[in-house]
Amino acid sequence: MAVARTRSVALVGVAGRTVEVEADVGNGLAGIHLIGLPDTALSEARDRVRSAVVNSHYPWPDARITVSLFPASLPKRGSQFDLAIAVAILGAAGVVPAERIAEPFFLGELGLDGRIRPIRGVLPSVLGAAQHDGDVMVVVPSGNAAEASLVPEVKVVPVGHLRDLVEWLRKGELPPTPEAEEPVEPPQSGMSPEVDLTEVVGQPVARRALEVCAAGGHNLWMLGPPGTGKTMLAERLPTLLPGLELDHALEVTAIHSVAGVLPSSAPMMSRPPFVSPHHTATTAAIIGGGSTIVRPGAVSLAHRGVLFMDEAPEFARHVLDALRQPLESGRVTVSRAAGSVTFPARFMLVLAANPCPCARAADQAESCTCTPTVRRRYLGRLSGPLLDRIDMKVTVVRSSRRELLADRQFVETSKTVAERVLVARERAAKRLAGTPWRLNAEIPSAALHADYRPPAAAMRPMTSCLDSGALTARGLDRVVRVAWTLADLAGKDHPGEDETNAALGFWLGVRS
DSSP, X not given: OOEEXXXXXXXXXXXXXXXXXXXXXXXXXXXXXXXXXBOHHHHTHHHHHHHHHHHTTOOOOSSEEEEEEESTTSOBOSSTTHHHHHHHHHHHTTSXXXXXXXXXXXXXXXXXTSBEEOOSOHHHHHHHHTTSSSOEEEEEEGGGHHHHTTSTTEXXXXXXXXXXXXXXXXXXXXXXXXXXXXXXXXXXXXXXTTOOGGGOOSOHHXXXXXXXXXXXXXXXXXXXXXXXXXXXXXXXXXXXXXXXXXXXXXXXXXXXXXXXXXOSSSOSOOSOOEEOOOTTOOHHHHHEEOSSSOEEOHHHHTTTSEEEETTGGGSOHHHHHTTHHHHHHSEEEEXXXXXXXXXXXXXXXEEEEOSSTTOOOTTSSSOOOOOHHHHHHHHTTSOHHHHTTOSEEEEOOOOOHHHHXXXXXXXXXXXXXXXXHHHHHHHHHHHTTTSSOOSGGGOOHHHHTTTSOOOHHHHHHHHHHHHHTSSOHHHHHHXXXXXXXXXXXXXXXXXXXXXXXXXXHHHHOEEO
């Protein structure tokens, strides 16, 4: 009996950190001791591992077993270390060759009967293991095999039972891989796949704003009474967006894997996500958090996609103001006593709001009875600093029967608009080649006024508003970014005065 070591992965946010698992079987009072900052779920691994080994018909060492998780200063959370602990103990007891378990990574939760259960966060864990040089081998539960296989140049060994794994380690024969079911692609945007932009009639300006948002990755605020199509417009925004590029798809998939919401039938998130939290959501639900294990919130689940907040003034004001930091930086940091975790959070924010609490249009038979003070207090929940980060503001109104009939001949399908969006994004990507940015909304202020500053004539409308105080410095940056997107949609090499005037109108708020 001696010491055996193997490897596993600990998740810190969506980043995988290598953990070396050492097991020592020696003299002393029989029992198993875990050291290395384990949490409650990991401390309970002692009983799970013992039952799994015994029920797999292998001898359990009647000795003092010490399991060390290195680095000791890194908090270890969750049950994904079960398999590595069991393998290390069996290696130290001489059941499996210690040299065969030293290099592979082992991930998985053990059932009492020896089954290896699927776990959260397999994709970021395998990505963390893949950072090591040389041939990397990762043993994962069979239920996570499709997700783990998304990482290139990593040998993935799926196993369903501890006994299959031990026999492979002893004899060198790979366990039989279960037949993979034919994946069924689910609607990953959060809506039915039948939704189309042609269903929104009577709001041509709002549809145009939606196209600009999709082309440049901009934020949008829609204000108007119920029944004008605000929610329908927001739900159709993902249908205008192109599919995720491979690096973005892996990034989005890793976040959803950590959150435990990744569908097993189609593990790769190939479409931009659409997240629409309820207005009773807490700050932790929106930003991310948790008392023990920090989970990503709605802003991270909407990464590279759309975060839609319907009835925005009904959200708590501190929840809305918490969006300001991720809107600026594209990431969110959650701090707890055990440490800080950073999640990516670059999303398009779409806010929808009624003009007042009663939500009655002024032109209805029973018109709005809210006082100006009530209206101001209601919309005042959307703070000035938050609205300053919204690129485009549109007021939608009820359309008459004549307007609805006239607009039907001008509506376009989502496919038609998406083709224009794709062309505009390709123009922006070509212009931004060699930089870390891909969309106009991602260009920082310094580069915006250095390498991508519009001509002086095009800047004139914005500088006038800046001088009069109608436009802030942050608002100026937002307007310039939207102007570049309008130029990309128009096929122009740089924004002209028409584009900057239109972008300025969108920022100040236009009436649909």
